[in-house]
Amino acid sequence: MIQLHSVSKIYGAGAGAVTALSDVSLTIAENEFFTLLGPSGCGKTTLLRMLAGFEVPSRGAIVLDGRDIADLPPNRRPINTVFQNYALFPHMTVAQNIAFGLQSLGRPRAAIKARVAEMLALVAMEHLADRKIAAMSGGQQQRVALARALAPAPRILLLDEPLSALDLKLRRQMQIELKRLQAETGITFVFVTHDQEEALTMSDRIAVMGAGLLHQVASPRDLYDRPANRFVAGFIGEGNFLPVHVRSRDGALARVTIAGADLTLPAETLPAGEMQALVRPERIVLAPAGGTGGLHLSGVVENLVYIGTDTHLHLRLPDGAQITARIGNGDPHLQGLAPGARAALAVPSDALRLVPA
């Protein structure tokens, strides 16, 4: 288990100081596939480099197995890294690359040989052991980098956007491969990415970061269904954000107006302060106007975009806001709809999520 206690990183000093990471606290469990997700410049790479030991926190503690390791150099931490562009040693063969960490640790020759063979088998590269790195494709280099970092059996494996250099098909393949490796080795993986789809597919838990702040740590499903704030809701999946006006709050119920439509909701679902309503496009259905229960909106169809199984319906609401719905192509209400026509949409109450603005 590794814990971060109020970790901050500030570059520079005085007026020119830049806060890369501000007061981040989180716990990563044993054998967890943990992802740090956020746009570039959000501090996720800084956090990863602190775990690796390449950066020292300005404040706070990093505790591994009850010991603060924040000041330990990288070569004295049981943590290995898969670098973004692999950083394989170009003058060594595949096997030599994989053996490097074990040799540094002074393991006996026979043990190194056995472990290298084991690692080569793990990433299905036995036949390429004596190949030079320059002769490898991107996907193969990726596997070598994984094998090299896993060979010393670290307590934690850090992965810094390792799939970003691969094409889409290979990336999908490697996502499954990574998940398998994590399950087989039982090593805690800390994965950094800016790709939300990648994060959702692979992770046990995801930490969403933005501008040096930790916004939410949760399972992929909870992040999607119950985002903590507008930033998380906008970053994970697609969503419509509608203005919310709270008319009254009495006891357990609250009366609100969402995009011009009145609605009564349980008061406990309302966050404090300013808020917006999140509606996922796939939770919206086409319905006859004037139905009851949930949120009913009607407007003018702006555009219909066929995307295979579904159609994206862009609707302009009377108050000028635009809303996107994802409608199954089998829906009979979709027949005869064209740009310029009027259409009515319904959002079930449980598909409405009020988030702090």
Add this chain to the structure above:
Amino acid sequence: MSLADARPADLAAPPARQAEARKSRREARTRWWLATPALLTIAALSLLPLCIVILYSVLERDSYGGILWALSGEAWIEVFFQRDIFEGTLAPAGAHLAILWRSIRLALITTGLTLLIGVPTAYFIGTRPAHTRNLWLFAITVPFWTSLLIRIIAIGELIRRDGLVNAALLQMGLIDEPLQMLFTDFAIGLGMTYVYLPLMVLPVYAAVQRLDPRLMEAAYDLYASRARTFWRVILPLIRPGVIAGSLLVFIPSLGDYVTPRVLGGGSNLMIGNLIELQFGQGRNWPLGAALALTLMILIGLALIPCARLLRGKAAPHG
């Protein structure tokens, strides 16, 4: 591809492509003209003199200088052997061999010292932020602003018996009487190390600059100590630069003439001085020519292992 190879393909090709092939051949010809001045210069100032030197080395000496037009192997024998004037017997030419040995030894020591000082310096400069790097490189080139001769004479002044270095050492009480540093092999080594250091720093710097800093991080991450990172990752990757630097230092220091002349005094000759002597006071041009060729052969021999090192393992990098 030769022209003969190209022709059948051209005939089969559509006219447009034939025209294109003709154009590229014409361009190849005009490009050769660009290299012509350089080729002529090399031929006139390098190959031709070399032929003359080879020729002179197998001719007979004229006792008043110059050569006699008669074939003789005497000069080559004299490189390594001494002929007894009265009996005509051969004995190893101790003086020549001592000078040869001193040249090789001092050139190797100079190369070693410039490596020891130059590689860390180059690594330091190569890992500075981009904007300060040029400042450091500029600092390395500052000595070139002053004439080589003046710099060497200045070193001589510093290490004279009553020079600054001895004065300082005496003042500090480290020595009781001045050290004899000038006119020793030490002085020559010091001078050459100083003069040739930039020639080591620059190529090594170029190699360090191309190093991916993440490779060092990867080594460090994989439990390597700083020493292990240097020997197993940094050094193998900057090897082309290190070999280039070593050659750039070793070759001119082996044949150096000015430094031993100024700092070695009259007795501590190197092979460059010996060659000069044969064309001057010695009046033995064939011997001078043979010695010059011996120096060339030595350098050639030193190049062979370096070329093998470069071809062998460094190829995949970059």
